[in-house]
Amino acid sequence: MVAEPRTGGTGGASFGREERLAVLESVEQRVLWLSAAIVDHANRVRPNPSGLKVGGHQASSASMTSIMTALWFHALTAEDRVSVKPHASPVLHAINYLLGELDESYLTTLRAFGGLQSYPSRAKDPDPVDYSTGSVGIGATAPLWGALSRRYVDGHFAGAGTGRQYSLLGDAELDEGAIWEAIQDPIVPRLGEVVWVVDLNRQSLDRVIPGIAADKLQGMFAAAGWQVITLKYGHRLQELFARPGGNALRDRIDAMGNSEYQRLLRCSAAELRERLPGTGSTSGPIAGLIADLDDASLLAALRNLGGHDVGALSSAFAGVDDTRPTVIFAYTVKGYGLPTEGHPQNHSSLLTGDQMGALADRLGMDLGHPWTRFAEGSPEAALCSAAAQRLHRPGQALQEPPAVPSDLARPAPTGTANTQQALGRVLLDLTRKAPDAASRIVTVSPDVSSTTNLGGWLNKVGVWSSAERTDWFADDAETILHWRERPTGQHMELGIAETNLVSLLGELGATWSRWGQPLLPIGVLYDPFVNRALEPWSFGIYAGGQSILVGTPSGVTLAPEGGAHQSITTPSLGIEQPGCVTFEPAFAIDTEWCLLAALSNLGKPEGSSAYLRLSTRPVDQSAADVPSDPAARERRRRQVTAGAYRLRQHGKPVVTLAAMGALVPEALAAADRLAALGHGADVVCVTSPDLLFRALQARRGLSDAPTWILDQVFPPDRATPLVTVLDGHPHTLAFLSTIQNVPVSTLGVTGFGQSGAIEDVYRYHRIDTDSIVTTALDLVD
Numbered sequence: 001m002v003a004e005p006r007t008g009g010t011g012g013a014s015f016g017r018e019e020r021l022a023v024l025e026s027v028e029q030r031v032l033w034l035s036a037a038i039v040d041h042a043n044r045v046r047p048n049p050s051g052l053k054v055g056g057h058q059a060s061s062a063s064m065t066s067i068m069t070a071l072w073f074h075a076l077t078a079e080d081r082v083s084v085k086p087h088a089s090p091v092l093h094a095i096n097y098l099l100g101e102l103d104e105s106y107l108t109t110l111r112a113f114g115g116l117q118s119y120p121s122r123a124k125d126p127d128p129v130d131y132s133t134g135s136v137g138i139g140a141t142a143p144l145w146g147a148l149s150r151r152y153v154d155g156h157f158a159g160a161g162t163g164r165q166y167s168l169l170g171d172a173e174l175d176e177g178a179i180w181e182a183i184q185d186p187i188v189p190r191l192g193e194v195v196w197v198v199d200l201n202r203q204s205l206d207r208v209i210p211g212i213a214a215d216k217l218q219g220m221f222a223a224a225g226w227q228v229i230t231l232k233y234g235h236r237l238q239e240l241f242a243r244p245g246g247n248a249l250r251d252r253i254d255a256m257g258n259s260e261y262q263r264l265l266r267c268s269a270a271e272l273r274e275r276l277p278g279t280g281s282t283s284g285p286i287a288g289l290i291a292d293l294d295d296a297s298l299l300a301a302l303r304n305l306g307g308h309d310v311g312a313l314s315s316a317f318a319g320v321d322d323t324r325p326t327v328i329f330a331y332t333v334k335g336y337g338l339p340t341e342g343h344p345q346n347h348s349s350l351l352t353g354d355q356m357g358a359l360a361d362r363l364g365m366d367l368g369h370p371w372t373r374f375a376e377g378s379p380e381a382a383l384c385s386a387a388a389q390r391l392h393r394p395g396q397a398l399q400e401p402p403a404v405p406s407d408l409a410r411p412a413p414t415g416t417a418n419t420q421q422a423l424g425r426v427l428l429d430l431t432r433k434a435p436d437a438a439s440r441i442v443t444v445s446p447d448v449s450s451t452t453n454l455g456g457w458l459n460k461v462g463v464w465s466s467a468e469r470t471d472w473f474a475d476d477a478e479t480i481l482h483w484r485e486r487p488t489g490q491h492m493e494l495g496i497a498e499t500n501l502v503s504l505l506g507e508l509g510a511t512w513s514r515w516g517q518p519l520l521p522i523g524v525l526y527d528p529f530v531n532r533a534l535e536p537w538s539f540g541i542y543a544g545g546q547s548i549l550v551g552t553p554s555g556v557t558l559a560p561e562g563g564a565h566q567s568i569t570t571p572s573l574g575i576e577q578p579g580c581v582t583f584e585p586a587f588a589i590d591t592e593w594c595l596l597a598a599l600s601n602l603g604k605p606e607g608s609s610a611y612l613r614l615s616t617r618p619v620d621q622s623a624a625d626v627p628s629d630p631a632a633r634e635r636r637r638r639q640v641t642a643g644a645y646r647l648r649q650h651g652k653p654v655v656t657l658a659a660m661g662a663l664v665p666e667a668l669a670a671a672d673r674l675a676a677l678g679h680g681a682d683v684v685c686v687t688s689p690d691l692l693f694r695a696l697q698a699r700r701g702l703s704d705a706p707t708w709i710l711d712q713v714f715p716p717d718r719a720t721p722l723v724t725v726l727d728g729h730p731h732t733l734a735f736l737s738t739i740q741n742v743p744v745s746t747l748g749v750t751g752f753g754q755s756g757a758i759e760d761v762y763r764y765h766r767i768d769t770d771s772i773v774t775t776a777l778d779l780v781d
Contacts, residue, residue: 019379020074020383021310021311023379023380023383024069024070024073024074024310024311024314024383025310026379026380027069027073027098027374027380027383027384028065028066028069028310029337029363030094030098030363030374030380031065031068031069031091031094031095031098032062032065032336032337032338032363033359033360033363033365033370034090034093034094034097034098034107034370034371035058035061035062035065035088035090035091035093035094036058036061036062036090036338036351036356036359037107037356037365037370037371038056038090038093038094038107038110038116039056039057039058039061039090039110039350040058040350040351040356040370041107041108041110041370042054042055042056042108042109042110042111042112043055043056043350044350044353044356045108046108046112054110054111055111055118055348056090056110056111056348056350057087057088057090057347057348058090058335058338058340058349058350058351059334059335059338059340059341059343059346059347059348059349060085060087060088060170060334060347061087061088061089061090061091062333062334062335062336062337062338062341063199063201063307063332063333063334063335063336064084064085064088064091064168064199064332065091065336065337066307066308066309066310066313066332066336067168067197067199067307067313067330067332068084068088068091068092068095068168069095069310070310070313070314070317071166071168071197071313071317072095072099072387072391073095073383073384073387074310074314074317074387075314075317075318076166076387076390076391077163077164077390077391078163078390078391078392078393079161079162079163080163080164080165080166081130081131081143081146081163081164081165081166081514082130082131082143082166082167082168083120083130083131083133083139083140083142083143083165083166083167083168083169084120084129084131084133084168085133085139085140085168085169085170085173085199086118086119086120086133086134086136086139087119087170088168088199089110089116089117089118089119089120090110092120092127092129093106093107093110093116093125093127096127096128097127097371098373098374098384099384099387099388099391100384100388101127101128101388102126102127103126104371106126106127107370107371118134119132119133119134119139120132120133120134120139121134121542121543122510122513122543122544123542123543123544128393131143131146131543132539132542132543132544134539135535135536135539136173136176137173137176137177137178137179138178138499138503138535138536138539139167139169139539140167140169140173140176140178140179140196141167141178141179141182141500141503142167142503142506142507142543143165143166143167143194143196144165144167144182144183144188144191144194144325144503145500145503145504145506145507145508146165146507146510146514147165147191147193147194148187148191148492148504148507148508149504149507149508149510149511149514149519150163150165150193150511150514150515151466152442152464152492152508152511152519153511153515153517153519155464155466155487155488156439156488157517159515159516159517160511160514160515160517161515162193163193164193164194164195164320164322165191165193165194165195166195166196166197167194167195167196167197168196168197168199169196169197169198169199170198170199170201171198171199171200171201171202171213171217172203174198174217177499178499178503178536180220181495181497181499181500182497182499182500182503183220183221183224183226183325184224184495185494185495185497185500186495187494188224188225188325189224189225189226189324189325190324190466191324191325192321192322192323192324192325193322194325194326195317195320195325195326195327195328196325196326196327196328197327197328197330198217198327198328198329198330199307199330199332200214200307200329200330200331200332201307201331201332201333201334202258202261202262202334203262203334203344203346203347208258208259208262208344214230214329217329218230218327218329221327225324225325226324226325226326226327227320227321227324227325227326227327228326228327228329229316229319229320229326229327229328229329230306230328230329230331231305231306231307231309231312231313231316231328231329231330231331232305232306232329232331233250233304233305233306233331234304234305234306234308234309234312235304235309235311235312236297236300236301236304237301237302237304237305240289240301243289244285244288244289245285245286245288245289246289248282248285248286248289249276249282249285249286249289249290251282252276252277252278252282252286259344262342262343262344263275263342264276264302265302265303265333265341265342266342266343269295269296269298269299270295272290272298272299272302273287273290273291273298276290276302277290303333303336303341305330305331305332305333306330306331307330307331307332308332308333308336313330316328316330334346334347338351338355338359339351339355339358339359396513396514396515396516397516398512398513398516398518398604398605399512399516399517399518400518400604401437401440401512401518401520401602401603401604402434402436402437402439402440403434403436403437403600404434404437404520404596404599404600405433405434405437405596406593406596406597406600406637406641407592407593407596407633407634407637408426408429408430408433408434408592408596409433410429410592412589412621412624412626412628413587413588413589413621413624414621414622415620415621415622416618416619416620416621417588417618417619417621418588418614418615418616418617418618418619419552419585419586419587419588419590419591419614419615419619419661420452420453420552420553420614420615420616421453421588422585422588422589422591422592422614423452423453423454423524423550423552423591423595423612423614424453424454424455424456424457425456425588425592426591426592426595426596427441427443427454427456427457427522428456428457428460429592431460431461437520437599439490440518440519440520440603441490441519441520441521441522441599442464442490442491442492442508442519442520442521442522443457443458443490443491443492443521443522443523443524444491444492444493444494444501444504444505444508444521444522444523444524445491445493445494445501445523445524445525446493446494446495446496446497446498446500446501446525452524452525452526452550452552453552454491454524457491458482458483458491459482461489461490461491462484462485462486462488462489462490462491463483463484463485463486463489463491463492463493464485464486464487464488464489464490464491464492465485465486465487465489466487467487468485468486468487469485469486471483471484471485492504492508498525498529498532498533499532499533499536501523501525501533502523502525502533502536502537502540502549503536503540504523505521505523505537505540505545505547505549506536506537506539506540506541506543506545506547507540507545508521508545508547509521509540509544509545509546509547509602509603509609510540510543510544510545510546512546512603512604512607513544513605518602518603518604519602519603520548520599520602520603521547521548521602522547522548522550523537523547523548523549523550524550524552525549525550525551526551526552526553526565527551527552527553527554527555527567527570527613527614528554528558528564528565528566528567529551530549530551530567530570530573530611531567531569531570531573533549534573534577537549538577538578541577541578541579541580541609542578542579545609546601546602546603546604546607546608546609547602547609548595548598548599548602548609548610548611548612549609549610549611549612550611550612550614551567551570551611551612551613551614552612552613552614552615552616553614553615553616554567554570554584554613554614554615554661554662554727554728555567555568555613555615555661555662555727555728555749556568556727556749556753556761556762556765556767557615557616557617557662557727557758557761558616559753559754559755559756559757559758559760559761560755560756560757561755562753562754562755563752563753563754563755566749566752566753567613567728568728568729568749568750568752568753569728569729570613570728571584571613571660571689571726571728571729571732572728572729572731572732573611574611574613574689574690575689575690575693575732577611579608579609580608580609580610580611580690581598581601581608581609581610581611581688581690581691582610582611582612582613582688582689582690583598583610583611583612583613583687583688583690584612584613584614584660584661584686584687584688584689584726585612585614585640585661585687586619586624586659586660586661586662586664586685586687587619587621587623587624587664588621588624589621589624589626589640590624590640590685590687591612591614593637593640593641594610594612594640594641594687594688595612597641598610598612613661613728615661615662615727617662617758619662619664619665620665623647623664623665623668624647625647639709639712639713640687641687641688642688642691642695642706642708642709643686643687643688643689643690643691643692643695643709643713644658644684644685644686644687644688644692644709644713645684645685645687645713646682646683646684646685646712646713647664647668647683647684647685648668648671648681648682648683649682650671650675650680650681650682651680652680653680653681653682653718653720654679654680654681654720654721654780655674655679655680655681655682655720655721655722655723655776655779655780656681656682656683656684656714656718656720656721656722656723656742657670657671657681657682657683657684657723657725657772657776658683658684658686658722658723658724658725658733658736659683659684659685659686659724659725659726660685660686660687660689660725660726660727660728660732660733661726661727662727663725663726663727663767664683664685666725666762666767666768666769666772667683667725667772668683669769670769670772670773670776671683673769673773674773674776674777677773677777679776679777679780681776682718682720684713684714686726686733686736689732689733689735689736691705691709692709692710692735692736692739693735695707695708695709695710696710696735696738696739710739714736714739714740716740719740719741719742720742720780721742721743721744721745721776721779721780722736722737722742722743722744722745722779723744723745723746723747723772723775723776723779724736724737724744724745724746724747724748725746725747725748725767725772726747726748726767727748727749727767728748728749729748729749729750730746730747730748730749730750731746731748732748733746733748734746743779745775745776745778745779747766747767747771747772747775748765748767749765749767750765751765753765
């Protein structure tokens with residue numbers, strides 16, 4: 001039976017249950033054909049001067065056609081969102097084509113420049129894509145974080161609606177640790193709108209997956225609080241099981257290893273009659289049962305798994321418990337309906353011209369005209385039209401993000417402070433001086449709020465929860481961090497898994513494009529773990545998520561913690577990450593200006609993410625020498641947010657010291673000592689090597705970016721040999737010498753750190769004041 005959709009019905013198409021099932025199966029066959037033809041055209045028909053394989057995944061698409069047909073043409077509503085497994089992108093494009101959401105001209109462009117992407121992409125595909133996928137495990141978990149983001153937006157600003165968040169993933173994708181980090185997070189069991197459908201085809205890229213792992217996987221989801229639905233057998237097999245000998249057949253298939261079952265799919269009917277009964281006491285009843293079946297019925301029955309039964313799939317979607325997350329294990333055949341079905345090496349195999357011709361004949365299609373739609377007036381055309389009406393989403397008006405001030409107009413800090421402390425102070429200042437902007441900020445951290453100076457902000461705005469929870473320590477006089485959980489809270493804290501944090505950050509940063517409501521998300525984690533989080537954060541940026549990632553504390557400046565907690569490569573990672581601007585300020589006022597500039601770039605079509613690398617090193621703030629004149633102060637702010645400023649300017653410089661972040665005090669001390677030796681030194685404080693590199697590329701005509709900062713900070717008339725120094729890999733700043741083509745020596749960290757006092761650790765890595773002085777003298781003497 002085919003269950004009724006949750007809402008909307010068929011939008012004008014009137015079918016009885018049995019007729020609807022037949023029409024769904026007919027649409028499924030057309031989706032199978034179109035998805036195979038899209039890949040076939042890209043590889044066999046389209047001119048390919050290079051001769052390199054274009055690629056595509058006909059078999060992986062075929063295992064999903066039933067699931068996706070039942071979902072789009074029966075179960076989905078307009079408010080639902082779906083993450084489609086990467087290798088099933090041709091199926092998504094085929095469905096969008098039948099729904100009128102994709103022009104026919106694109107069907108010939110899979111993996112071509114400017115055409116349909118290899119894997120679903122929100123940013124680059126021409127048809128509707130809810131979630132970008134392709135990074136295994138990351139796209140699969142995205143609907144969890146999308147569900148949280150929708151709830152947050154709807155609770156704070158309304159208008160995000162309801163709807164389920166579906167994830168369609170392959171069973172081999174469950175090998176990814178990101179999956180299990182996500183489902184075990186304490187916040188996930190409350191997400192009743194989440195539905196995962198596992199394409200259980202029992203194959204990976206290279207082989208049939210050994211063993212029978214389904215029971216173990218189902219138990220793991222159940223233990224995490226999920227509803228588990230298993231669709232193993234379709235109606236044809238279920239009917240066979242009800243006949244005499246059926247119990248024996250079921251027991252035989254249940255006990256059968258994956259490889260043996262896959263091998264049976266490659267058998268002719270005669271071979272199947274010999275192999276399927278097996279040996280032992282059950283062989284006779286099974287042989288007797290299948291003796292009554294004609295060859296076509298026997299072959300069809302073996303392939304009639306639950307994941308290819310649109311009626312069973314539709315009923316499963318209707319039976320989802322919306323009070324907790326649900327996973328549906330849908331048994332499928334990889335390559336279902338294709339000549340390659342069930343073969344262990346069919347992952348990226350391509351059908352030949354003869355095989356495509358035979359498939360066209362079987363499905364009633366014309367290989368010479370592969371893109372034929374259903375005939376006007378046919379039941380299939382009516383079903384497609386009804387689904388298109390039901391799934392139509394009205395245009396989303398984009399709300400402009402609130403204005404973020406460029407300067408909070410506080411007096412320049414005095415005394416000793418660090419850039420990590422400045423982060424918390426700026427957030428609190430925004431609640432008073434720019435409440436509209438502050439109301440859009442949402443912070444996320446992996447159980448490190450108190451140690452990254454978010455405590456004051458958290459006490460002010462509270463912790464987000466879908467329902468208010470009792471703070472049992474509210475009356476404890478020794479409690480400093482108040483954990484007030486409520487729907488109005490603006491801080492979201494997950495477990496310690498960084499992958500979860502940045503995946504959520506990406507979805508929070510995409511709300512402007514999903515529901516028209518911009519958020520200003522800031523994720524804070526220890527800088528040594530940015531590398532661990534980089535892939536999902538990068539993928540979130542690729543998918544349109546705009547956010548700020550704060551890595552703190554950072555570098556070997558975190559001396560007592562030792563090498564495992566001392567980041568080395570993160571400064572250059574910030575430069576290399578597309579869609580992101582990186583900052584590493586040295587002073588509190590610089591941190592304020594950089595953070596405000598980063599916030600002003602979020603939540604809009606032309607926006608950008610940012611990465612701030614902060615430190616816990618106490619620094620004398622008077623060394624920033626912030627101008628008191630308003631115009632001069634504004635000039636300094638513009639330079640800070642453009643990448644650098646001249647902190648010390650000597651009358652007759654013979655060397656320039658360019659320092660970043662925590663190493664600026666060493667550069668200033670080195671300049672004083674060099675001056676005492678008769679060598680004038682300019683000191684440049686670099687706040688964003690990223691923006692300086694962009695300016696340099698633009699000056700060379702290789703990109704489009706403002707270049708004025710280069711002339712102000714590195715003017716030709718002050719070009720001298722250059723020493724660069726930072727608490728990170730020295731190549732990060734090496735390019736600065738090419739601005740004026742001067743000699744350069746680069747100082748930084750190239751090895752794992754040591755525990756110890758900061759002076760000892762700096763000396764060990766040759767980034768201390770003595771090393772800067774010696775290096776400068778080597779350049780100028």
